[in-house]
Amino acid sequence: MSESKIPEGSKDIRCIVCPTGCLVHVENISGELIIEGHSCKRGEEYAREEFISPKRILTTTMRVEKGFLPLIPVRSDKPIPKDKLEESLKLIAQTQTKAPIKMGDTLIEHILGLDINIIASRDLIEI
Numbered sequence: 001m002s003e004s005k006i007p008e009g010s011k012d013i014r015c016i017v018c019p020t021g022c023l024v025h026v027e028n029i030s031g032e033l034i035i036e037g038h039s040c041k042r043g044e045e046y047a048r049e050e051f052i053s054p055k056r057i058l059t060t061t062m063r064v065e066k067g068f069l070p071l072i073p074v075r076s077d078k079p080i081p082k083d084k085l086e087e088s089l090k091l092i093a094q095t096q097t098k099a100p101i102k103m104g105d106t107l108i109e110h111i112l113g114l115d116i117n118i119i120a121s122r123d124l125i126e127i
């Protein structure tokens with residue numbers, strides 16, 4: 001369960017859990033979340049999480065030493081809180097890894113102290 005503070009106000013959130021794409025309205029009324037427009041429990045949970053603590057899978061590239069290519073595409077192995085994305089991107093930009101690399105290799109463990117790793121999105125051979 002998230003420990004984040006419930007934000008003020010309201011938001012219309014497009015549920016992306018399934019292709020139906022319901023538009024879910026979430027509103028904080030005196031600290032109680034009112035959620036409407038979802039068609040199922042999964043959508044209600046998605047909208048609640050997106051309102052309280054939105055997260056995204058981070059995708060970017062990282063510099064590689066001795067690689068066949070100078071950069072390798074990387075991603076987070078779990079969604080990262082949106083307010084940590086910029087700091088995570090800066091850290092990845094300052095980091096250089098070394099070939100050879102296998103898809104799924106952990107290149108940064110527990111980024112920013114989170115239980116989230118930055119992993120390689122492809123193989124990269126050494127030159």
Ligand code: SF4
Nearest residue numbers: 015018021022039043
């Ligand atoms: S609320 Fe349920 S039915 Fe609607 S898009 Fe989300 S998962 Fe699909």
